Amino acid sequence: MGGTFDTAVENAWCPGCGNFPILSAVKKALESTGKARHEIVLVSGIGQAAKLPHHVDVNVFNGLHGRALPAALAIKMASPRLTVVVTSGDGDIYGEGGNHFIHAIRRNPDIALFVHDNQVYGLTKGQPSPTSDIGWTGSLQATGVISGPFPPLAVAIALGCGFVARSLAQDVELTAELMRQAIAHRGFALVDILQPCVTFNRKNTYQWYGKMAYRVPEDHDPSDRRKAFELSLSWDERIPVGVLYRKEGRPTFEEVHPGVGDPPLHARDTPGEAVLAMIRKRLLSP
Amino acid sequence: MGIDVNIRIAGGAGQGIHTAGNLVSRIAVSAGHHFHATQDYMSRIRGGRNSYTVRVADAPVRAGSERADILLALDPAHLPHLLPAVNPSGLAFSDLPPGDAPGGVLAVPLKEMAISAGSPILANVVGAGIVLRVLGVPVEAADRLLALDFRGDFLEKNRKAIRLGAEWAEGRVSGRYPLPEAAFHPRLIVSGNEALAMGAVAGGCKFAAGYPMTPGSGVLHGLSVDGPPLGLVFEQAEDEIAALNMAIGASYAGARAMVATSGGGFALMVEALSLAGMLETPVVVVLGMRPGPATGMPTRTGQEELAFAISAGHGEFPRLVLSPGSVEEAYALAHHAMESAEAHQVPCILLSDQYLADTVVDADPDDFPVLPVRRRIVRGPDVPRNGEGRYLRYALTDDGISPMAVPGEAGITVVADSDEHAEDGHITEDHASRIRTVEKRARKEAGLAAETLPPLLSGPPDGEAVLFGFGSTKGVIAEAREILARDGVRVAAVHLRQVWPFPSEQIDAIVSRYGTAFTVENNRNGQLARLIRAETGRRVAGTVARFDGLPFTPESLAGEVKERIWAERSTRR
Ligand SMILES: Cc1ncc(C[n+]2csc(CCOP(=O)(O)OP(=O)(O)O)c2C)c(N)n1
Ligand code: SF4
Numbered sequence: 001m002g003g004t005f006d007t008a009v010e011n012a013w014c015p016g017c018g019n020f021p022i023l024s025a026v027k028k029a030l031e032s033t034g035k036a037r038h039e040i041v042l043v044s045g046i047g048q049a050a051k052l053p054h055h056v057d058v059n060v061f062n063g064l065h066g067r068a069l070p071a072a073l074a075i076k077m078a079s080p081r082l083t084v085v086v087t088s089g090d091g092d093i094y095g096e097g098g099n100h101f102i103h104a105i106r107r108n109p110d111i112a113l114f115v116h117d118n119q120v121y122g123l124t125k126g127q128p129s130p131t132s133d134i135g136w137t138g139s140l141q142a143t144g145v146i147s148g149p150f151p152p153l154a155v156a157i158a159l160g161c162g163f164v165a166r167s168l169a170q171d172v173e174l175t176a177e178l179m180r181q182a183i184a185h186r187g188f189a190l191v192d193i194l195q196p197c198v199t200f201n202r203k204n205t206y207q208w209y210g211k212m213a214y215r216v217p218e219d220h221d222p223s224d225r226r227k228a229f230e231l232s233l234s235w236d237e238r239i240p241v242g243v244l245y246r247k248e249g250r251p252t253f254e255e256v257h258p259g260v261g262d263p264p265l266h267a268r269d270t271p272g273e274a275v276l277a278m279i280r281k282r283l284l285s286p
Numbered sequence: 287m288g289i290d291v292n293i294r295i296a297g298g299a300g301q302g303i304h305t306a307g308n309l310v311s312r313i314a315v316s317a318g319h320h321f322h323a324t325q326d327y328m329s330r331i332r333g334g335r336n337s338y339t340v341r342v343a344d345a346p347v348r349a350g351s352e353r354a355d356i357l358l359a360l361d362p363a364h365l366p367h368l369l370p371a372v373n374p375s376g377l378a379f380s381d382l383p384p385g386d387a388p389g390g391v392l393a394v395p396l397k398e399m400a401i402s403a404g405s406p407i408l409a410n411v412v413g414a415g416i417v418l419r420v421l422g423v424p425v426e427a428a429d430r431l432l433a434l435d436f437r438g439d440f441l442e443k444n445r446k447a448i449r450l451g452a453e454w455a456e457g458r459v460s461g462r463y464p465l466p467e468a469a470f471h472p473r474l475i476v477s478g479n480e481a482l483a484m485g486a487v488a489g490g491c492k493f494a495a496g497y498p499m500t501p502g503s504g505v506l507h508g509l510s511v512d513g514p515p516l517g518l519v520f521e522q523a524e525d526e527i528a529a530l531n532m533a534i535g536a537s538y539a540g541a542r543a544m545v546a547t548s549g550g551g552f553a554l555m556v557e558a559l560s561l562a563g564m565l566e567t568p569v570v571v572v573l574g575m576r577p578g579p580a581t582g583m584p585t586r587t588g589q590e591e592l593a594f595a596i597s598a599g600h601g602e603f604p605r606l607v608l609s610p611g612s613v614e615e616a617y618a619l620a621h622h623a624m625e626s627a628e629a630h631q632v633p634c635i636l637l638s639d640q641y642l643a644d645t646v647v648d649a650d651p652d653d654f655p656v657l658p659v660r661r662r663i664v665r666g667p668d669v670p671r672n673g674e675g676r677y678l679r680y681a682l683t684d685d686g687i688s689p690m691a692v693p694g695e696a697g698i699t700v701v702a703d704s705d706e707h708a709e710d711g712h713i714t715e716d717h718a719s720r721i722r723t724v725e726k727r728a729r730k731e732a733g734l735a736a737e738t739l740p741p742l743l744s745g746p747p748d749g750e751a752v753l754f755g756f757g758s759t760k761g762v763i764a765e766a767r768e769i770l771a772r773d774g775v776r777v778a779a780v781h782l783r784q785v786w787p788f789p790s791e792q793i794d795a796i797v798s799r800y801g802t803a804f805t806v807e808n809n810r811n812g813q814l815a816r817l818i819r820a821e822t823g824r825r826v827a828g829t830v831a832r833f834d835g836l837p838f839t840p841e842s843l844a845g846e847v848k849e850r851i852w853a854e855r856s857t858r859r
Binding site for chain 2: 007009012036037038039041043046051054057058059060061062063064067070071072073074075077078079081082099100102103257258259260264265266267268269270271272274275276277278279282283284285
């Protein structure tokens, strides 16, 4: 690879893991933005996928399991000029962080979210994730998963997310391109990436995803929300990849939040006269 | 104190007891006097039994009183509950037909007068008019204050209501508790929660997030109102977990950040508190205590989270825990928390409670100074770099504090990780590196301890007994000590503004100078007593505990302390 964003941090992923091509795609996409290292922040939670930021030479905030989005939102609020990208697992974002996922979309910050969706908890060794298929047997569900899967793209479209796409880990070109578009989109953008876990998921393999996935038809109009919603729910027969839904124009959280903007919070001072004015408001004078 | 009148205005939620209490308080200040207001309310939006008690005196007052000299009961159904606390020589008013008033209660057609003033909702203002005349204050004094709150037609109606109340009282009860004329001094009118928010804003807080929970919500409200003019960004989070993770994210990006909550919300924040410890991000958490466990008594007071606050979080990490005892201290300590959290790159907890949160007093403006804000962020050429030109966020230093740069700084990256990490912030499982990093973080303990705010001692420097308290009991203990001194019982009082790092040496030295020591706490288990024992090895004789959900009052505390000292004396014999 030898890209400008390489780090020397030792990698802890299993050989052959779908996280590797996703990492290549992230670097490609970030390089295509033309931004310097210091202008980008990668935020993640906890899990195998969440270790990705350590392998990209940019600012990194690797926080708690499920809590990447609140931290990312605040970083964006504090310094809106930073390019904030969240990259984490399906367990992290849809499971532990499900509440934050919903509210991040509602707020619509200019953040791109890349979910490594391997339908399994990798780091904790093989439990089902919210996106596991019914019947899948995990280490804690010997008789198979009984709850219906969480449909991330449908939920995102339902909540009004302005950029909703799905990709396939092994298709680095497509993944990088969708990531590039997600970063360029003004507002919250989701790219759910079908990621094989070669150790714990014997069902959703490279071959399986390769067989199931197909490019969203050329004639699909991504601004057609109804059609996008329909596509987002297609899973059992074939799985569409590409941009399912795109709608520009919804104001971003940073644009509508009255306090967010320049200068960034770290550069704002606390003038004594303003402090005095705050205190004086409570003064009862004759 | 020459003047000491306690006025209780009671009614259901929505009946405007707050407005009336507020008016009476400000009138006292306009007349050159001082006040302390406490609120007692139930967890409901309408109805229930609430009261707003204003204690007026000719010197600053820092505690409430259970006994009422003047009772205004807007709802007569509350009288059986309220009357036992009225002074035998006191006055009680309620909205009753003349013949129906129980002994000692004056029937007043509050509602009727309110309607003739223009609206039945003005019964509270009519009542305030009566209180004014009981205090011998001319109604004109109220006009200017009403004009600050109301406009136009509604102002006129309020003025009329005040006058009708005052006229009714004229001849009947006017001047029964006269407030003599006194020189007016400009005073600030501030609540505990407002003071916490103001102190944080004055201390450079630029980001705040929270999820409402009584009594923390009042701080959030203060931050959302006072913060934005000073560049603070406020966000209502989807839950407390998000709130503290947001604050930590903002802090990573260089903003001084704060959250405010109560016990249940704080319990949800604990994982993130530990994250702040690991990432060494400064952050301030206001923990407004109320009785627990679980949801407990949502609108009442308690001090049950001392042990939790000093130990909350998994793993070991340094922290600062402060416990303001007055509105002035709330302001000062919130500022100090902002400065100290950043200077040491640690989380700081401000332990407050419902009693302090909802206490309103008049304060000296000089006690709310504009203090310097010292940012510690390194920028530009000041950012240290290693041989390879890299910035190390967690560089090993002698005092454990690494120079803090923020993302966006050209030429460097800032790497923060919740996993154990090396100096560069990246994950490592190397055991030797782990030891070095743990020791680095631990070195901050010494720096924090060296800056410990000493406990405040008042009363004799040695003698028979000493009382220890933390947080909101400060004013009550101080007044109880004065009452005891008047009764010939000489005790000292110690207030802990900082409970962690624990001021062990000072407390140890103090305990050794007195025959016996008690703690005064709004909890059952004597958490401060246990802490003193654990940190100094000294035993205190016990705890004067109150955990019914209400604050201590000076008279009852003094009585209980007296009994405990006698009991202690007799067992020692
Ligand atoms: C509060 C909390 N609960 C549980 C864990 C344990 N944990 C670590 S990673 C993980 C799941 C990771 O799954 P996913 O996000 O799908 O990432 P993957 O490892 O599959 O890439 C869990 C449950 C944790 N670190 N914190
Ligand atoms: S456990 Fe699965 S997801 Fe994790 S590194 Fe191994 S293959 Fe990848």
